[in-house]
Amino acid sequence: MAQANKRQKTVVIGAGPVGTLAALYAAQRGHEVEIYELRSDLRDPSTIPLNFTKSINLALSERGINAMRQSDRPDLLNRIFSETIPVYGRMIHGKKDSGVLYQQSQAYDIHGRAIYAVDRGGLNAALLDELDTMPNVKVIFNHKLTGADFKKHKAWFEVIGSTTTPNTGRNREIEIDFDLMIGADGAHSAARYHMMKYSRMDYQQEYIDTLWCEFQIPARTVLKGEKEDSKFSISPNHLHIWPGKDFMFIAIPSSDGSFTCTLFMPSANFDGLEADPTQVPKFFDENFPGVTTLIAPANLISSFNENPHLPLINIKCQPHHYTDSIVIVGDAAHAMVPFYGQGMNAGLEDIRILFSFLDKHPSRRQALDEYSEYRKADAHVVNDLALENYVEMRASVVSPLYAARKWLEETLSVHVPSLGWQTKYARVSFGNERYSEVIRKSERQGKLIVIGLVGLLSSPFVLGAGVALYRTRGFFRSKWLST
Ligand code: FAD
Incomplete structure (x- = not known):
């Protein structure tokens, strides 16, 4: 353990949106902060993005915004907002019995409030840039958490890409100590896995029978005399939904004029189309009217073939901590299906709430005990809400x-x-x-x-x-x- 007369050493696992915000909060409080990330720096163009897809556009809303606002870094929000697009409602796409295509706008809020489409990588990069300006933070890439002793406050990391040890053929390993570990290493969290060996954690994991695959509506070329926003083929201020009984296609705007689209569908339907991907455009015409006019059929097929078909996981666990040694946050504590657009927002909110408990109690043990007890109820509720909203997005909206x-x-x-x-x-x-x-x-x-x-x-x-x-x-x- 770090010596008592030294300032608190807080080690964060995972430099995703939640881990980087946790590091920012800890650094603002004067902790000596180290953040360990499995992958290389995402700001380096050669880094393979999360989930091996080009980009994920996310809906950022008040809870996430508020958590960043309360980090007391005003430039952070300005920078993030300069790249976001306000989204005021859903645009439901369909076809009338007469065969005519229609769009129906449904405002999210009668008071005109919006959620914001944001590029996940851009948001993450802004948080990393902020950490780079803080002298008490070290961001350490290519380090994978492989073990931890939460009684002795020690952890071990594999150094990815290091010279392999001749005897074992394995990568080099390092040992570190810490006062507090914050596990923000996502749904398949190693921090959670090692914590389970110490705490009597209740754990529940469920894969829903839906996979997702990403597509892209390209930006339009703006012609001479056209307005700048004519680069968007469909309204930029809506989250577009093509609802279906068992599946759904959505599109979220990006500031360059393109839309990141996601197909959500049961695995059996993916199996059917994988057997003959040439049927993808026909499938879209039957189920998501109008999409083949926005994405060329050949591009639909190549995206379907090249982009991964990824599962969706729902995780509930409790407690979220062990003694005063570790606390897990974000997807590590409550990965959820993406249908309420709350996964990242709830994770960022974890940080605001966690630090409000740490600020309140001089005893870290008491702060973590109370935080974990308080947050578990809300985490379980938002997981359930996200599952229920899949039905709402596919069917209830009509x-x-x-x-x-x-x-x-x-x-x-x-x-x-x-x-x-x-x-x-x-x-x-x-x-x-x-x-x-x-x-x-x-x-x-x-x-x-x-x-x-x-x-x-x-x-x-x-x-x-x-x-x-x-x-x-x-x-x-x-x-x-x-x-
Ligand atoms: P992650 O983003 O998973 O980051 C974890 C980090 O830890 C990664 O960088 C990883 O490399 C690193 N790591 C993993 N293991 C180790 C290890 N052993 N050692 C060191 N580092 C490690 N949320 C929203 O709020 N709004 C949305 O609109 C939205 N849409 C979504 C759409 C889809 C299709 C999906 C799949 C998710 C969506 N989400 C959305 C959820 C959101 O992406 C997640 O909730 C969010 O990314 C979680 O952030 P995190 O920092 O907790 O974890």
């Missing part, structure tokens, strides 16, 4: 009942603000209240709507029952008085 509830909740939020009504989406994406609180309030609103509707529909019966009761009250009075 259901009249869904539209009616949204309309009612938004109308009440505008015309009777004192009631404090908001849609669940607005609470999750535009607010910072606990996910568990969001669910409690949303369920309460749902019950009140049902009660209101039942009351409304049954009012003639209620009236009739009242009259009948009035007429028979003599009977009841005499009955009760006679006993």
Whole structure:
């Protein structure tokens, strides 16, 4: 363990969005920070990106923004926002029975608030650049966590690409010590794996029967006299959805005019198309009308063949810490399916909340005990929300009942603000209240709507029952008085 008279040594595992923000928070508090990353620096163009795809565009919303805002690095948010695109709602694409294509815009929020499309790599690079300016931070790439002793506060790393040891043929290994380890090494976290040997962790992992594959709508060439935003083939301020019963295709704008698209589909459908990829354009024409006018059929086939077909995992575990030695955050603690656009946002929020507990308690052990207990409920809730939202994105967005509830909740939020009504989406994406609180309030609103509707529909019966009761009250009075 680092000596008590020295400043706290905080070691972060993983330099993804969550790990880099954790390092920033720790550095701002004067810790001696080391961040170890398995891969090489993503700012180096030769680095193979995460998941081996060109880019992932993510939806950044209030929880993630707030966590970065509270890092007290004003330039960080300015830089990130200069590369984002505000997204005000969903654009639902479909085909009428007459064969005519249509688009239907659904605002996310009656108050006009937006989420922001951001390039994951760009956001990560901005956080790394910020860390480079801090003298008490060392970012160490090509180091893979391979073991840890959380009682002795020691960890071991394999140095990727180092000269191999002649006897074993393996890469060189180093040993380090630490006061606190923050495990931010993603869904297949090694930090979590080693922590499990020390803490009695409950752990649940589930793969859903959906794979995802990335496609690209290219930017349009802007012709002379055309406006700059004509580089976008479809609206840049929407998250585009081609809903399907069992599958879904989405497109998120990038600032260069292209769109990063994702096909979500059961593995059996992927198997079918893998057997004969020439059928991909036909499949798109049948299920995602209009897409083949945005992505050339040959490009649909090559993206389908070349980009990986990746699984989606849902992980719940508790506790998220062991003594005062380690805490896991982000996907390491609660990887979720991407259908609420909350994975990274929730991970960034972990950091804000974790440090609020560390700031509050002089005892790190007490801070981690309380953080873990507090956060697990919210982590479990947002995992469930993300799973449920897959149904909403594929099917409910075109259901009249869904539209009616949204309309009612938004109308009440505008015309009777004192009631404090908001849609669940607005609470999750535009607010910072606990996910568990969001669910409690949303369920309460749902019950009140049902009660209101039942009351409304049954009012003639209620009236009739009242009259009948009035007429028979003599009977009841005499009955009760006679006993
Ligand atoms: P990661 O991003 O996984 O980073 C972990 C880092 O740890 C990596 O750099 C990795 O190389 C490193 N590492 C791993 N093992 C080791 C080791 N042994 N030693 C050292 N380093 C290691 N979230 C949103 O908020 N909004 C969205 O719109 C959204 N869309 C998504 C769409 C898709 C298709 C997918 C798959 C996810 C989406 N997400 C979204 C989720 C989001 O990508 C993740 O929640 C987020 O990247 C998690 O960040 P992280 O830093 O916890 O983990």
